[in-house]
């Protein structure tokens with residue numbers, strides 16, 4: 001038997017215990033770290049995202065808004081950290097994702113209705129179940145266009161409506177939206193905004209929304225998550241509690257104007273820092 005003398009002694013360092021969020025937390029992010037090309041974007045980043053709320057993510061250009069939601073949604077790998085959904089990992093969590101570029105989000109060879117039903121078929125649901133869920137979605141979205149058309153035969157707003165329907169079809173626990181309105185004209189933006197709010201009122205799905213439009217970010221939000229420049233931290237989280245459904249009148253309430261002004265001040269402070 002050989003004995004190594006003076007060998008280095010490694011202390012067993014137990015991993016830090018996972019710190020849960022406060023009551024009502026849905027997504028817990030702890031120690032999230034992400035580097036791109038050797039530069040930190042997120043370093044030891046912690047965040048609690050509440051359940052059944054809409055959180056709008058807002059911050060300076062390139063601070064990592066899209067990367068954050070993409071890491072939480074599992075589309076971009078993280079370098080370190082932990083992300084749990086009601087204490088579960090992503091693989092045990094049903095999520096939906098709405099992309100900015102709706103033109104590339106749908107399979108062009110499938111009719112719109114089959115695109116929307118696709119995640120249900122992937123889940124192995126029976127034809128009767130798929131038909132029932134599709135009827136529910138069509139009713140709740142009050143769809144006025146022909147879902148038997150191919151996506152490229154629809155307007156941008158109709159295509160984005162269909163991609164939101166597809167994302168919601170399996171009944172996700174969390175819906176991620178990365179600038180869902182930025183490729184739409186104003187009329188369609190208003191339409192989809194209202195649809196999203198209606199769906200939220202019906203389902204209470206937790207939503208994480210990236211928006212470049214501060215008015216829109218506040219209008220839809222229960223919380224506005226303001227980020228700093230990179231390495232990115234939470235600058236501030238503002239609660240916005242005007243009742244839903246929010247309408248054009250909401251835009252001139254004291255609380256809306258105050259929240260928007262405060263968000264802008266924090267944003268400007270962070271941009272100049």
Ligand SMILES: Nc1ncnc2c1ncn2[C@@H]1O[C@H](COP(=O)(O)OP(=O)(O)OP(=O)(O)O)[C@@H](O)[C@H]1O
Nearest residue numbers: 036037041059060061062063064065066067068210
């Ligand atoms: N795959 C990648 N390789 C290298 N750098 C990347 C990659 N993806 C993102 N980045 C960098 O990480 C930073 C954050 O990008 P991200 O798109 O998440 O920011 P954002 O806040 O959503 O940006 P914007 O406000 O411009 O939409 C940017 O500096 C970007 O250049």
